[in-house]
Amino acid sequence: MAVIKFEHVTKNFGKITAIRNVDLEIRDKEFMVLVGPSGCGKSTLLRMIAGLEEISAGSLYIDGQIVNDLPPKDRDIAIVFQNYALYPHMTAYDNLAFGLKIRGFKKSAIKEKVLEAARVLEIEPLLDRKPKAMSGGQRQRVAIGRAIVRDPKVFLFDEPLSNLDAKLRGQMRLEIASLHKKLQATIVYVTHDQVEAMTLGDRIAVINQGEIQQIDTPQNLYNFPKNRFVAGFIGSPPMNFIDGVIRRSAKGLFFEDSSGALYAAAPQALEAYTCRNIVMGIRPEHLHVRPEKEAERYASFNAEVQLVERLGHESFAFVRLHGTPIAARLAPEDAPEANTTMTLYAAIHRMHFFDKETGKVIA
Amino acid sequence: MTEHITKRSRNRNGLLPYLIVSPYLIHLLLFVLFPVVFSIVLTFHKWNIISPMEYVGLDNFKRLIQDRLFWKAILNTLQFLLVHIPLQIIAALALAYFLNQKIFMRPFFRAAFFMPVVISGVVVTILWQQLYGLETGLLNRLLIGLGLNRVEWLSNPVIAMISIAIMATWKNVGLYVILFLVGLQAVPRSYYEAAEVEGATAWQQFRYITLPAINPTIFMVVILSTIGGFSLFIEPYIMTDGGPLNSTLSAMLYIYKQAFGYYHMGYSVTLGLFFALIIVAVVVIQKLAIEKQD
Ligand SMILES: Nc1ncnc2c1ncn2[C@@H]1O[C@H](COP(=O)(O)OP(=O)(O)O)[C@@H](O)[C@H]1O
Ligand SMILES: [Mg+2]
Numbered sequence: 001m002a003v004i005k006f007e008h009v010t011k012n013f014g015k016i017t018a019i020r021n022v023d024l025e026i027r028d029k030e031f032m033v034l035v036g037p038s039g040c041g042k043s044t045l046l047r048m049i050a051g052l053e054e055i056s057a058g059s060l061y062i063d064g065q066i067v068n069d070l071p072p073k074d075r076d077i078a079i080v081f082q083n084y085a086l087y088p089h090m091t092a093y094d095n096l097a098f099g100l101k102i103r104g105f106k107k108s109a110i111k112e113k114v115l116e117a118a119r120v121l122e123i124e125p126l127l128d129r130k131p132k133a134m135s136g137g138q139r140q141r142v143a144i145g146r147a148i149v150r151d152p153k154v155f156l157f158d159e160p161l162s163n164l165d166a167k168l169r170g171q172m173r174l175e176i177a178s179l180h181k182k183l184q185a186t187i188v189y190v191t192h193d194q195v196e197a198m199t200l201g202d203r204i205a206v207i208n209q210g211e212i213q214q215i216d217t218p219q220n221l222y223n224f225p226k227n228r229f230v231a232g233f234i235g236s237p238p239m240n241f242i243d244g245v246i247r248r249s250a251k252g253l254f255f256e257d258s259s260g261a262l263y264a265a266a267p268q269a270l271e272a273y274t275c276r277n278i279v280m281g282i283r284p285e286h287l288h289v290r291p292e293k294e295a296e297r298y299a300s301f302n303a304e305v306q307l308v309e310r311l312g313h314e315s316f317a318f319v320r321l322h323g324t325p326i327a328a329r330l331a332p333e334d335a336p337e338a339n340t341t342m343t344l345y346a347a348i349h350r351m352h353f354f355d356k357e358t359g360k361v362i363a
Numbered sequence: 364m365t366e367h368i369t370k371r372s373r374n375r376n377g378l379l380p381y382l383i384v385s386p387y388l389i390h391l392l393l394f395v396l397f398p399v400v401f402s403i404v405l406t407f408h409k410w411n412i413i414s415p416m417e418y419v420g421l422d423n424f425k426r427l428i429q430d431r432l433f434w435k436a437i438l439n440t441l442q443f444l445l446v447h448i449p450l451q452i453i454a455a456l457a458l459a460y461f462l463n464q465k466i467f468m469r470p471f472f473r474a475a476f477f478m479p480v481v482i483s484g485v486v487v488t489i490l491w492q493q494l495y496g497l498e499t500g501l502l503n504r505l506l507i508g509l510g511l512n513r514v515e516w517l518s519n520p521v522i523a524m525i526s527i528a529i530m531a532t533w534k535n536v537g538l539y540v541i542l543f544l545v546g547l548q549a550v551p552r553s554y555y556e557a558a559e560v561e562g563a564t565a566w567q568q569f570r571y572i573t574l575p576a577i578n579p580t581i582f583m584v585v586i587l588s589t590i591g592g593f594s595l596f597i598e599p600y601i602m603t604d605g606g607p608l609n610s611t612l613s614a615m616l617y618i619y620k621q622a623f624g625y626y627h628m629g630y631s632v633t634l635g636l637f638f639a640l641i642i643v644a645v646v647v648i649q650k651l652a653i654e655k656q657d
């Protein structure tokens with residue numbers, strides 16, 4: 001059992017407020033990902049769970065017990081650091097054994113546990129090597145091994161894959177996911193990589209400037225972002241944002257972009273925004289070269305093609321709509337030529353509308 | 364190609380390159396090469412600076428082997444090192460450890476411990492002479508004030524060298540504190556955090572993380588303080604003149620006395636060269652021991 005709960009938690013470093021009034025509940029055995037740009041406070045949140053960072057205000061609960069003042073060793077957690085923090089003068093075996101030794105386990109019990117963890121992570125051949133003699137990926141495994149060997153109820157990961165190359169990162173991602181199934185423990189995982197967040201998380205907390213923007217499942221974050229920040233952060237290439245106004249006509253409300261080249265029927269919920277500036281968002285994958293489905297409605301507009309990226313299975317067209325940059329994800333055979341004009345069809349029911357001032361989603 | 368260029372530039376520049384390095388060459392000749400050669404020549408001679416040198420063959424070496432006072436001076440120096448080096452390491456490491464914590468007025472203390480290093484050795488020695496005074500010295504007054512017996516800091520032949528070792532440690536500790544501070548600060552914080560999460564106490568963190576991490580610094584301090592300790596001179600020269608009963612006569616002090624007390628130049632140089640060999644031997648042994656441990 002391990003439920004972690006932040007209640008109005010704030011963290012100040014001198015005059016800097018790194019975490020502002022955070023409420024977050026991490027469920028038992030959940031894989032929770034904390035994602036956000038660099039410096040947003042992800043590590044600080046994680047380190048507060050570990051007890052490595054004091055809490056300035058608010059309460060942190062683990063399994064219903066306030067742990068604000070509980071030392072790290074009594075929290076039954078393990079943390080995997082970004083730089084692995086393996087003890088350089090110890091072999092992999094001793095690195096794994098250290099915590100058990102400190103806690104007074106018998107030699108035979110230590111050996112059994114270390115070998116079991118080594119087997120799970122397939123690092124047996126590394127056990128008598130020191131960190132210096134290992135590759136980045138191997139160190140990563142040993143660092144994870146050091147975490148699982150004590151069988152804690154919570155695992156904390158701080159950007160564990162950021163020092164690995166892309167291929168290894170993909171592979172380790174799968175392994176961490178399967179490890180979570182095996183371990184049946186609560187995992188809090190920090191990353192700035194939204195692909196990692198989307199693929200690993202049961203739920204994701206998107207953080208910006210020390211505040212939680214939205215907590216939800218990966219699919220819901222993608223489909224129903226609560227604000228412009230989340231909409232722009234989740235998805236790659238990011239959602240396109242187009243400035244415009246809501247107008248009223250005989251047929252109902254419609255959105256007109258600021259250049260007057262794009263018209264789209266707008267939901268009735270935007271009534272209050274009539275004649276006001278708003279921002280429309282649409283993802284690259286919801287722009288097409290022709291209407292995709294008969295039952296759906298599309299808003300078409302002409303744009304100048306600036307650049308085309310061909311990735312084989314798909315291609316990205318980077319176009320401009322009167323100065324506004326827009327990316328479209330297209331089938332390879334639909335890719336236009338650069339420096340031409342093309343017509344794009346935006347799926348109307350896929351559009352998001354945001355308040356221009358607050359950035360909050362309004363429809 | 365390279366050869367061609369070198370040749371041409373040499374022709375073109377003539378003596379200029381030699382002129383540029385000449386200050387260093389002159390220094391090398393005058394203060395390194397000449398003394399070395401001259402002292403090797405001297406070991407085979409008797410010379411009192413005023414009258415001409417007299418060739419004596421290997422007499423100086425024979426005398427050295429039979430010179431009980433010289434061997435006592437060497438033993439005294441080793442005895443000094445035996446107290447000084449461990450004391451130096453423990454004191455410097457302990458101070459560095461605390462100066463590396465978030466303590467009150469840290470910059471002040473860091474500077475304060477370095478002060479004795481830059482103060483002249485003569486001044487420090489005179490200061491400690493006062494502290495060690497038998498009747499009026501501060502240390503004995505404190506002891507008596509606490510109801511304890513006074514200590515014959517400098518007049519007891521068993522204690523005197525230890526007193527000098529304590530003083531030398533105090534004088535040099537700042538230098539080694541800095542070396543240890545550099546070593547301590549190079550240990551990533553995440554090592555300690557990882558250990559803290561695993562449940563290691565402050566002592567266990569020191570024992571299993573700090574100590575292994577600063578091992579190279581410890582070895583450096585051992586070697587530096589060995590070399591520095593062998594040249595123990597000012598302290599006994601000013602405080603005790605080697606007494607009582609020659610118990611603080613260091614090798615350097617004895618060599619000095621042979622040269623400038625008795626004007627036995629040839630003999631003193633012979634002692635000096637022999638002593639240099641001992642220092643090299645000790646440092647080589649230390650180095651081998653270190654490499655074996657690694
Ligand atoms: N020990 C510290 N002292 C002062 N400021 C800090 C400290 N640790 C983090 N910060 C600040 O807190 C903010 C959040 O940091 P962090 O949690 O490390 O961000 P992230 O992990 O999301 O990149 C940053 O602005 C950072 O500069
Ligand atoms: Mg971070």
